[in-house]
Amino acid sequence: MEPLLTVEGLTKRYGRRLACDGIGFSLDPGEVLAVVGESGSGKSTLLSLIAGEVAADAGSVSYRMRDGETRDLDALSVVDRRALMRTDWGFVRQDATQGLRMAVSAGGNVGERLMGVGDRHYGRIRATALDWLARVEIAPDRVDDPPTRFSGGMRQRLQIARNLVTAPRLVLMDEPTSGLDVSVQARLLDMIRGLVAELGLAVIIVTHDLAVARLLSHRVLVMRAGRVIETGLTDQVLDDPQAAYTQLLVSSVLAA
Amino acid sequence: MTLHATMPLLVFDNVAKSFTLHLRGGSVLPVIADATLAVHPGECVVLGGASGAGKSSLLKMAYGNYRCAAGAIRVRDRDRIVDLATAAPREILGLRRTTLSYVSQFLRVIPRVSARAVVEAAGREGGLGPEAARIRAGDLLARLNLPERLWALPPATFSGGEQQRVNIARGLIAERPILLMDEPTASLDAQNRAVVVDLIAEKRAAGTAILGIFHDADVREAVATRIVDVAAFRGATAA
Amino acid sequence: MNPQGPLSVTVSAGTGYNFAYLDEGTKRMIRRAILKAIAIPGYQVPFAAREMPMPYGWGTGGVQVTAAILGAADVLKVIDQGADDTTNAVSIRRFFTATAGIATTTRTADATVIQTRHRIPEAPLAEGQVLVYQVPIPEPLRFLEPRETETRQLHALAEYGLMHVKLYEDIARHGHIATTYAYPVEVAGRYVMDPSPTPKFDNPKMDDCPALQLFGAGREKRIYAIPPYTRVRSLDFEDHPFRVQSFDRPCALCGAEGVYLDEVVLDDAGGRMFVCSDTDHCETRRVETRRDETRRADGHTGEAA
Numbered sequence: 001m002e003p004l005l006t007v008e009g010l011t012k013r014y015g016r017r018l019a020c021d022g023i024g025f026s027l028d029p030g031e032v033l034a035v036v037g038e039s040g041s042g043k044s045t046l047l048s049l050i051a052g053e054v055a056a057d058a059g060s061v062s063y064r065m066r067d068g069e070t071r072d073l074d075a076l077s078v079v080d081r082r083a084l085m086r087t088d089w090g091f092v093r094q095d096a097t098q099g100l101r102m103a104v105s106a107g108g109n110v111g112e113r114l115m116g117v118g119d120r121h122y123g124r125i126r127a128t129a130l131d132w133l134a135r136v137e138i139a140p141d142r143v144d145d146p147p148t149r150f151s152g153g154m155r156q157r158l159q160i161a162r163n164l165v166t167a168p169r170l171v172l173m174d175e176p177t178s179g180l181d182v183s184v185q186a187r188l189l190d191m192i193r194g195l196v197a198e199l200g201l202a203v204i205i206v207t208h209d210l211a212v213a214r215l216l217s218h219r220v221l222v223m224r225a226g227r228v229i230e231t232g233l234t235d236q237v238l239d240d241p242q243a244a245y246t247q248l249l250v251s252s253v254l255a256a
Numbered sequence: 257m258t259l260h261a262t263m264p265l266l267v268f269d270n271v272a273k274s275f276t277l278h279l280r281g282g283s284v285l286p287v288i289a290d291a292t293l294a295v296h297p298g299e300c301v302v303l304g305g306a307s308g309a310g311k312s313s314l315l316k317m318a319y320g321n322y323r324c325a326a327g328a329i330r331v332r333d334r335d336r337i338v339d340l341a342t343a344a345p346r347e348i349l350g351l352r353r354t355t356l357s358y359v360s361q362f363l364r365v366i367p368r369v370s371a372r373a374v375v376e377a378a379g380r381e382g383g384l385g386p387e388a389a390r391i392r393a394g395d396l397l398a399r400l401n402l403p404e405r406l407w408a409l410p411p412a413t414f415s416g417g418e419q420q421r422v423n424i425a426r427g428l429i430a431e432r433p434i435l436l437m438d439e440p441t442a443s444l445d446a447q448n449r450a451v452v453v454d455l456i457a458e459k460r461a462a463g464t465a466i467l468g469i470f471h472d473a474d475v476r477e478a479v480a481t482r483i484v485d486v487a488a489f490r491g492a493t494a495a
Numbered sequence: 496m497n498p499q500g501p502l503s504v505t506v507s508a509g510t511g512y513n514f515a516y517l518d519e520g521t522k523r524m525i526r527r528a529i530l531k532a533i534a535i536p537g538y539q540v541p542f543a544a545r546e547m548p549m550p551y552g553w554g555t556g557g558v559q560v561t562a563a564i565l566g567a568a569d570v571l572k573v574i575d576q577g578a579d580d581t582t583n584a585v586s587i588r589r590f591f592t593a594t595a596g597i598a599t600t601t602r603t604a605d606a607t608v609i610q611t612r613h614r615i616p617e618a619p620l621a622e623g624q625v626l627v628y629q630v631p632i633p634e635p636l637r638f639l640e641p642r643e644t645e646t647r648q649l650h651a652l653a654e655y656g657l658m659h660v661k662l663y664e665d666i667a668r669h670g671h672i673a674t675t676y677a678y679p680v681e682v683a684g685r686y687v688m689d690p691s692p693t694p695k696f697d698n699p700k701m702d703d704c705p706a707l708q709l710f711g712a713g714r715e716k717r718i719y720a721i722p723p724y725t726r727v728r729s730l731d732f733e734d735h736p737f738r739v740q741s742f743d744r745p746c747a748l749c750g751a752e753g754v755y756l757d758e759v760v761l762d763d764a765g766g767r768m769f770v771c772s773d774t775d776h777c778e779t780r781r782v783e784t785r786r787d788e789t790r791r792a793d794g795h796t797g798e799a800a
Contacts, residue, residue, distance in 0.1 A: 028346065031346075186367035186368065187367065187368060189367065190366065190367050190368045190369065193366070215366065218345070218346075218349055219345050219346075232323075232345050233320060233345040233348055233349070235320075235321050236320060236321055236322070236323060236345070236348075239316065239321050239322065240275075240316075240321065240322040240323050242276070242323065243278075244278030244279070244282075247277070247278050247279055248278070248279060251279060
């Protein structure tokens with residue numbers, strides 16, 4: 001099977017600091033890859049590089065488009081790239097205020113992508129928004145409330161609905177559950193797990209939480225100081241870590 | 257009986273496993289060396305030996321949970337042979353869908369998912385249709401005497417024995433040629449141990465190759481077609 | 496529009512100011528921006544707006560555009576909320592009378608340049624006329640997207656989904672598109688534009704208009720334009736099509752229907768009436784009515800309807 005996403009030699013330097021040093025991997029359709037590491041390991045930079053929000057110093061990201069063609073994202077026009085980002089890709093951010101329009105109602109937040117691809121039927125947009133709110137367990141009577149009136153967990157669920165409404169095939173997630181209460185986290189993780197399986201999404205999830213990686217991902221990439229320290233099957237890396245750093249990371253977690 | 261006449265489904269070929277403990281100055285802990293073993297269809301090979309001898313490690317290597325330091329672990333996947341020691345992660349994931357079942361000692365609970373849904377999901381992953389998965393999940397949970405009022409609840413709050421029965425149902429629901437079992441009966445009462453013994457016999461009759469660890473002597477006697485002492489796998493040259 | 500020769504020095508008699516206040520270099524700069532705006536209908540052209548002898552919000556953008564296009568033979572009309580006699584309109588008219596010595600009028604048909612703050616006159620505009628709008632906030636996407644870098648990119652790529660998010664919010668909140676002024680329009684099938692604080696009632700008048708429409712934002716330093724006979728479409732949803740306000744009564748003074756009415760409070764007891772917002776239109780109609788009545792009284796046959 002041809003991979004959905006191929007990342008090669010991705011490098012980013014901030015002054016003298018290497019944020020990402022020659023990162024490479026590929027992702028199949030429906031595959032969930034967790035990128036784990038401590039803060040400052042370069043995992044969030046990696047996500048920004050893949051999304052094209054930060055320009056890489058070296059390396060490439062190629063993606064198999066909906067027409068079956070694999071294209072180097074750098075070679076896409078700005079128009080095509082932005083269109084790709086708001087249809088076939090999603091980006092769920094740690095800080096919901098970065099991923100949502102806080103002054104726009106929940107329905108408007110979910111509907112924005114539909115209007116962005118040219119849907120001009122209010123009733124249809126609203127019905128789709130309501131459907132997606134239900135799927136992320138947000139009550140229909142909240143459809144006209146802005147996310148400023150939502151709890152942290154609800155905001156993240158709204159972000160997920162907002163991203164999934166165009167049926168993307170690849171979703172990037174940057175610490176989607178951090179900063180939430182444990183029970184809220186569990187609910188969100190379970191929802192993500194269900195949606196990913198149901199929709200066959202490919203996901204790159206950046207997390208510092210190994211339990212999140214274990215619950216959601218097939219494969220894991222351990223990063224430290226901009227480099228990939230270890231990679232492999234998630235349970236293999238977590239149960240039988242080879243690198244000294246991974247052993248330290250795994251042994252630093254309280255067993256639940 | 258021509259049990260051994262067919263080709264083995266799972267072969268350990270001079271397998272070695274050691275752990276390098278970087279947090280303890282890089283000391284190397286050898287666990288297994290020169291492990292050679294074959295499991296055929298319809299067989300139930302039980303690993304014996306003192307605890308710490310590496311029984312669990314062997315099972316985990318067979319499921320791809322642990323890496324293999326040396327040797328080969330060959331798994332027959334329909335008409336081809338895959339070496340787990342060198343297989344890519346995606347290949348191992350593929351084998352887990354089609355070929356390898358694993359019943360661990362403990363259920364890793366998933367928040368908010370009901371016992372029945374946990375078992376059903378495992379069935380669907382193993383290729384059952386939604387309806388078949390639903391029916392089989394109910395059958396298994398009933399046979400394992402899990403009270404029906406618990407089926408709709410998430411197993412996080414269940415007792416150890418109840419969780420273990422969910423875990424067994426989850427591991428057995430799909431029809432895969434190889435079944436790995438790591439002390440599945442440890443926290444079960446006599447009645448449920450007997451159920452598990454029956455289920456294993458049915459799997460064997462269906463041609464499943466089983467490799468397991470059973471501490472309970474009665475269960476071991478009842479299910480084993482062969483007992484292999486892991487103490488033999490210490491390696492002639494091991495220091 | 497009768498521009499002076501580029502090198503002529505045109506000091507308005509008696510005031511000591513250059514013709515129409517601005518120096519010729521500034522006018523040329525503004526004219527270049529205007530030409531670019533006409534060439535790219537609906538596109539916001541940045542320009543180096545000058546300090547004017549009036550505060551922001553009083554039409555500094557419109558005044559600069561008017562100053563740049565006025566010629567000695569032009570006849571200027573200035574309206575605020577459709578009225579020629581409000582403080583803002585009177586001040587601007589006096590300003591140009593003093594600095595340019597040009598003729599002014601309140602009659603739409605007689606004007607060559609009309610500066611407006613909100614309304615488009617009810618009388619149809621003609622070829623050769625220029626309508627200059629005073630614009631407070633030129634960016635239609637501003638309230639949803641505060642980043643200028645991002646709004647510029649959205650315009651450049653014609654990504655206008657966000658504009659519909661605003662209309663969606665309206666319907667979600669009010670059951671219909673409640674935006675009644677500054678209602679976004681798509682110009683010549685390309686750029687989405689904010690028609691200043693003009694009521695949406697006037698949006699259809701922008702479409703295929705024979706007159707040139709220029710928009711000046713002084714504080715935000717932007718000029719944009721709709722050339723004559725350009726397609727101007729108000730954004731909407733298939734199931735919530737664009738509709739203008741309708742008034743359930745005629746003008747209390749002239750009896751006009753299908754025009755934009757202002758509410759006038761008459762007393763402290765809640766007495767009020769609705770009258771034409773376009774004072775010139777209202778007056779013209781009343782004069783005509785009186786003339787008809789006079790004619791009839793004089794025994795002439797009233798052929799006017």
